[in-house]
Amino acid sequence: KKIIFSGIQPTGIPHLGNYLGALKQWKHLQDTSDKADSLIYCIVDLHAITIPRHCKLLAQSKREMLAALLAIGLDPQRSTIFHQSAVPAHSELQWILSCTASTGYLSRMTQWKSKLQSQSLSLSPSETTTSNPALRHGLFSYPILQAADILTYRATHVPVGEDQSQHLEFARECVTNFNHTFGSNIFYPPKTILSPAKRVMSLLDPTRKMSKSDPNPKSTILVTDDQQTIKKKIRGAVTDSGNFVTYDPERRKGVANLLEILSHLREDGATPAQIAEEMKGEGLVVLKKAVIEAVDAELAPIREKYAELLANESYLKQVQRLGKEKALKKAASTMRMVRTAVGLDD
Ligand code: ATP
Ligand code: MG
Numbered sequence: 001k002k003i004i005f006s007g008i009q010p011t012g013i014p015h016l017g018n019y020l021g022a023l024k025q026w027k028h029l030q031d032t033s034d035k036a037d038s039l040i041y042c043i044v045d046l047h048a049i050t051i052p053r054h055c056k057l058l059a060q061s062k063r064e065m066l067a068a069l070l071a072i073g074l075d076p077q078r079s080t081i082f083h084q085s086a087v088p089a090h091s092e093l094q095w096i097l098s099c100t101a102s103t104g105y106l107s108r109m110t111q112w113k114s115k116l117q118s119q120s121l122s123l124s125p126s127e128t129t130t131s132n133p134a135l136r137h138g139l140f141s142y143p144i145l146q147a148a149d150i151l152t153y154r155a156t157h158v159p160v161g162e163d164q165s166q167h168l169e170f171a172r173e174c175v176t177n178f179n180h181t182f183g184s185n186i187f188y189p190p191k192t193i194l195s196p197a198k199r200v201m202s203l204l205d206p207t208r209k210m211s212k213s214d215p216n217p218k219s220t221i222l223v224t225d226d227q228q229t230i231k232k233k234i235r236g237a238v239t240d241s242g243n244f245v246t247y248d249p250e251r252r253k254g255v256a257n258l259l260e261i262l263s264h265l266r267e268d269g270a271t272p273a274q275i276a277e278e279m280k281g282e283g284l285v286v287l288k289k290a291v292i293e294a295v296d297a298e299l300a301p302i303r304e305k306y307a308e309l310l311a312n313e314s315y316l317k318q319v320q321r322l323g324k325e326k327a328l329k330k331a332a333s334t335m336r337m338v339r340t341a342v343g344l345d346d
Contacts, residue, residue, distance in 0.1 A: 002037040004029055005155035005190070007044040007084065007146070009212070010061040011051070014068050015220035016295065017210035020197035020264050021161030023223075027073045029159060029193075039079040040153050040327065041069060046084050046091065046145060050138040051213070066316055068223060071306035080330070082323030084149065089331035094141075094148035096342060100177035101144050110166055115139055147171035151178075152331045155190045162198035163209055184341035186334075197264040203237040206253035224303045227296050234258075234292045243283045247276040255284065258291050265294040 006026060008014065014023060030039050043065045048058060062083055069081055084090055106112065119135055146167050150158055151174065158168055172189040179185055202208045202219040210220050221233055239254035249256040249272075259272035266275070279287055309316065339345050 002033065002157055003040070003153055003155045004033065004037060004157045004159065004193075005040045005042070005150050005153050006159050007042040007047070007149055008065065008069075009048045010043050010045050010058065010065040010083075011048050011053075012061060012212040013064055013222040013224050014072075015200075015210050015212060015222050016261065017161065017197075017200035017220070018212070019072065019223050020200055020261070021195055022159060023069070023072050024197075025159045025193065025195040026069075026079075030074060030079050038153070038330075040155065040330070041074060041079055041081050042084050042149060042327075043069070043082070044084045044146075044149065047142060050136065050142055063316060064310065066320060067306055067309040068302075070309050070316075070319065071302045072223065076319045076322055080323055080326040081319065082327040083320065086320075086324040087152070087327045087331050089152050089328075089335045090145065090148050092335065093152050093338060094145045096338060097148055097151070097174045097178060098141060098144045100181045101141075101147075101174060102177075105170060105173060106140055106143060109143060109170070111142075111163070112140055143167045143170045144174065147174040150190050151175065151187055152334055153327075154187065154334055156188065157193050158190050159193040159195065161209075162194060165192055165194070168192045182341045184337075186337045186341055197260070200261060201253065201257040203233055203257075206238065206257045221295060221299075223299055224306050225299065226303065227300075230296050230299070231292050234288050234295065237288065239284055245276050245279040245282055245284065245287050247273045255287070258287055262287075262291050262294055265298050 006022060008018060008022065026039075026041055033039065043062055045058065045062055048061070053061075066081070066083075070076065074081055116135065146164075147170060150168075150171050158164075158171075160168065168190065175187040175189045178187055200210045202210050202214060203221070204216060204219040208214075212220070214220060218233055218236055221230055225233070237254060237258060239258070240252055242252065242255075245255065245259075246252060247256055247259050256272065259275055262275055263270060263272045270278070275290075279290075
């Protein structure tokens with residue numbers, strides 16, 4: 001029996017990278033999994049506050065994310081869909097895991113190192129990284145909370161994009177540390193599930209992944225973008241000076257990204273190289289046109305459903321309550337075992 005868990009931050013509307021790399025897989029798992037398997041999908045609001053944002057904006061983003069998850073076809077009856085902060089066990093387990101987690105391991109995380117680097121670039125020469133008030137502990141210990149999210153449900157499988165592989169490796173380390181320290185065997189190392197679209201790149205800089213937190217809206221396609229916006233953004237996608245179609249992911253990253261997006265949306269499963277072959281002799285306009293059509297066809301039903309759902313406040317509230325109830329119950333059963341293993345029973 002599988003327990004599938006994954007999360008997404010309410011830091012904006014999901015983009016094509018989130019959709020192809022994670023959410024589409026969540027839906028696929030929902031549609032194909034055994035009835036006995038559990039599916040737990042979490043809107044991780046506690047992770048979202050590692051970068052400060054206004055309370056009204058966070059509340060709005062949480063609502064929008066819930067509507068987006070339902071719009072892509074997640075079913076609140078079949079799947080448990082809820083907000084992380086509604087289940088205090090995540091934070092409690094994070095503390096317990098942090099007592100056996102290695103700071104050395106955490107400081108080697110790529111995501112932390114890149115934050116460190118980008119923050120120190122903006123420092124004046126007289127400042128040091130250690131005195132930089134922008135480097136918060138929450139950003140550093142983020143992977144422990146992520147491990148707690150997964151282990152609160154004793155998940156067996158975690159579908160994520162490639163950028164999360166290292167954090168999942170760390171979650172497995174947390175399992176080893178916990179079991180070793182407390183002489184327990186209640187946790188099992190969760191497996192990573194990577195979808196074929198494990199890394200969709202930014203439309204403006206094909207060396208960086210597409211991200212919700214990218215300040216330039218032209219770098220991402222949101223699952224709610226209308227046809228005109230999709231057209232504009234894909235037409236503006238950065239490629240290179242060669243006006244021909246070849247699949248060369250090393251030297252032509254921008255073109256390769258477009259071919260990969262198209263390949264993930266093609267029902268016949270054509271590979272990026274095969275699509276490039278089909279378009280031999282054509283210019284990039286033809287490729288971009290095909291990408292626009294495929295993306296728009298995939299997203300049109302999602303954006304329609306999204307608009308409907310967002311307007312239905314009472315339904316969203318109802319889904320939120322149902323998810324919270326189901327998640328609290330599952331979490332309580334793990335936490336009973338955890339407290340006994342650690343010696344925290346009343
Ligand atoms: P943020 O910039 O706020 O971190 P994000 O775009 O990285 O936003 P997350 O909420 O951190 O989105 O991640 C949600 C899921 O989407 C994760 O499983 C992550 O691996 C996946 N994901 C994020 N970006 C991409 C991408 N460009 N390609 C494929 N998968 C992605
Ligand atoms: Mg992210």
